[in-house]
Amino acid sequence: MTKLWHNAAPVLTILALLMALWYGAAVALNAAWAKDKAARADTLLTFSELVSDTMSQEKPLLPAPHQVVKEIYKTTVLKKVTSKRSLIWHGWITLSATLLGFAFGTTLGILLAVGIVYSRAMDMSVMPWVITSQTIPILAVAPMIIVVLNAVGVSGLLPKAIISMYLSFFPVVVGMVKGLRAPDQMQLDQMRTWNASKSTSFWKLRLPRSMPYLFASLKIGIAASLVGAIVGELPTGAVAGLGARLLAGSYYGQTIQIWSALICAAILAASLVAIIGMIEKVTLRKMGMLP
Amino acid sequence: MSDAVISAKNLSLTFQTNDGPVHALKDINLDINKGDFVSFIGPSGCGKTTFLRCIADLETPTGGSITVNGMSAAEARMKRAYGYVFQAAGLYPWRTVGGNIRLPLEIMGYDKAEQAKRVTDVLELVELSGFENKFPWQLSGGMQQRASIARALAFNADILLMDEPFGALDEIVRDHLNEQLLKLWARTEKTIGFVTHSIPEAVFLSTKIVVMSPRPGRIADVIESTLPRERTLDIRESQEFIDIAHRVREGLRAGHAYD
Numbered sequence: 001m002t003k004l005w006h007n008a009a010p011v012l013t014i015l016a017l018l019m020a021l022w023y024g025a026a027v028a029l030n031a032a033w034a035k036d037k038a039a040r041a042d043t044l045l046t047f048s049e050l051v052s053d054t055m056s057q058e059k060p061l062l063p064a065p066h067q068v069v070k071e072i073y074k075t076t077v078l079k080k081v082t083s084k085r086s087l088i089w090h091g092w093i094t095l096s097a098t099l100l101g102f103a104f105g106t107t108l109g110i111l112l113a114v115g116i117v118y119s120r121a122m123d124m125s126v127m128p129w130v131i132t133s134q135t136i137p138i139l140a141v142a143p144m145i146i147v148v149l150n151a152v153g154v155s156g157l158l159p160k161a162i163i164s165m166y167l168s169f170f171p172v173v174v175g176m177v178k179g180l181r182a183p184d185q186m187q188l189d190q191m192r193t194w195n196a197s198k199s200t201s202f203w204k205l206r207l208p209r210s211m212p213y214l215f216a217s218l219k220i221g222i223a224a225s226l227v228g229a230i231v232g233e234l235p236t237g238a239v240a241g242l243g244a245r246l247l248a249g250s251y252y253g254q255t256i257q258i259w260s261a262l263i264c265a266a267i268l269a270a271s272l273v274a275i276i277g278m279i280e281k282v283t284l285r286k287m288g289m290l291p
Numbered sequence: 292m293s294d295a296v297i298s299a300k301n302l303s304l305t306f307q308t309n310d311g312p313v314h315a316l317k318d319i320n321l322d323i324n325k326g327d328f329v330s331f332i333g334p335s336g337c338g339k340t341t342f343l344r345c346i347a348d349l350e351t352p353t354g355g356s357i358t359v360n361g362m363s364a365a366e367a368r369m370k371r372a373y374g375y376v377f378q379a380a381g382l383y384p385w386r387t388v389g390g391n392i393r394l395p396l397e398i399m400g401y402d403k404a405e406q407a408k409r410v411t412d413v414l415e416l417v418e419l420s421g422f423e424n425k426f427p428w429q430l431s432g433g434m435q436q437r438a439s440i441a442r443a444l445a446f447n448a449d450i451l452l453m454d455e456p457f458g459a460l461d462e463i464v465r466d467h468l469n470e471q472l473l474k475l476w477a478r479t480e481k482t483i484g485f486v487t488h489s490i491p492e493a494v495f496l497s498t499k500i501v502v503m504s505p506r507p508g509r510i511a512d513v514i515e516s517t518l519p520r521e522r523t524l525d526i527r528e529s530q531e532f533i534d535i536a537h538r539v540r541e542g543l544r545a546g547h548a549y550d
């Protein structure tokens with residue numbers, strides 16, 4: 001129990017601090033609108049009236065935390081998951097694109113890394129393109145991918161997954177190239193003394209050696225994947241998904257809706273990274289690489 | 292040709308570097324007979340490790356010839372003629388001690404039963420029985436190096452090449468491992484090539500001591516040890532031991548090792 005408290009205390013302290021900051025900022029930012037309303041109604045607000053007004057506006061500049069929590073509660077627990085107003089429904093749509101894109105990106109990343117490590121031509125030619133691909137703003141590329149794929153009859157999940165892949169393959173390539181090259185010269189010489197083939201060295205030495213690098217990459221990759229899925233939902237005209245909620249919210253000035261979608265996306269990202277972290281721990285412990 | 296297992300004739304190796312050619316080895320002539328324990332000693336840069344790597348086909352000589360078991364070094368490597376022990380144990384952290392020793396056996400296609408038997412055998416040989424399921428990080432440095440020797444012995448090659456295997460260990464552990472190594476050598480009757488920079492270690496272990504000198508790397512002296520094959524650490528106090536150590540030191544001095 002004391003150990004739990006020991007671990008939780010710093011986290012809770014920071015959380016409390018953030019909440020205080022958030023409430024303070026909400027009061028400060030929303031005060032102007034509250035005063036405006038009061039001036040038009042020709043009344044004077046006391047301080048406590050002012051504060052309570054800043055926390056209960058319908059379209060505040062910055063919604064207070066409890067407003068966001070209430071909105072999230074309303075759109076998750078109180079709505080059926082099949083409803084188009086359910087954040088769970090929207091979240092699932094984003095999540096499915098994220099996971100598919102993550103799977104594509106991881107596969108592509110590992111394949112490219114293997115090619116780069118084993119082929120000198122690929123080593124010289126591919127890496128600059130991989131880096132270039134990430135310097136182009138995804139916001140510029142995403143609509144083109146959606147439009148081009150739509151023109152050839154592909155729409156829905158796949159285009160979003162491809163945008164996710166576009167963002168998530170990069171950390172995997174970089175991490176796996178480093179991981180597959182992690183064995184030192186001595187270990188490679190040793191394989192040579194046993195007259196081991198290239199594929200044997202790959203499966204027995206390079207691949208297991210790269211596992212810690214892979215997991216580090218996957219954690220970045222899955223978060224990038226989620227960003228990709230959300231970005232991919234923006235140019236489709238706000239049909240469905242967390243990205244659509246963000247866009248629809250900003251069309252109509254529904255700041256509470258924007259913030260609740262944002263918080264949900266953040267929770268989703270944190271959970272995904274945490275799940276990868278758990279798989280990492282279990283795998284590395286099983287491999288004997290963690291004490 | 293007697294029963295030379297390893298035979299080098301006018302062996303040379305020149306590395307091309309940005310600062311011009313470096314003569315790592317120049318005109319090395321040496322025969323190593325079956326069952327010999329040969330130590331290579333000399334200052335750094337004398338080519339002792341390079342010579343061992345030439346035997347193992349990890350370096351390609353630029354001149355002369357070398358045969359291992361009557362074949363070229365490359366053919367011998369492909370026939371897995373030798374086990375090689377590196378300076379660092381280099382055990383895979385994701386494999387247990389047993390798994391590490393099994394690694395070359397898996398690569399060479401031994402069946403499961405044979406693998407298990409050999410792992411048990413070599414672990415007993417290096418006195419690590421009972422550690423099969425431990426991970427490398429659970430072992431001390433000396434034990435890790437013993438596991439790496441077991442791994443080199445697992446596929447029962449006749450030749451054992453060791454490149455400063457105990458260089459990173461403290462002297463007490465080193466003395467103990469040296470004694471163990473001699474016992475192991477007596478039991479297995481292997482031919483051993485052993486690189487070291489310790490004079491007492493070379494004299495204590497070897498039947499033949501090859502003293503080398505740098506720039507270019509060449510053989511300064513070859514000393515046939517007169518010590519009996521069976522030795523204990525006490526032998527280091529004997530006059531004979533001191534005389535051989537003195538001759539090694541003379542050889543090093545003649546090769547300008549002390550300049």
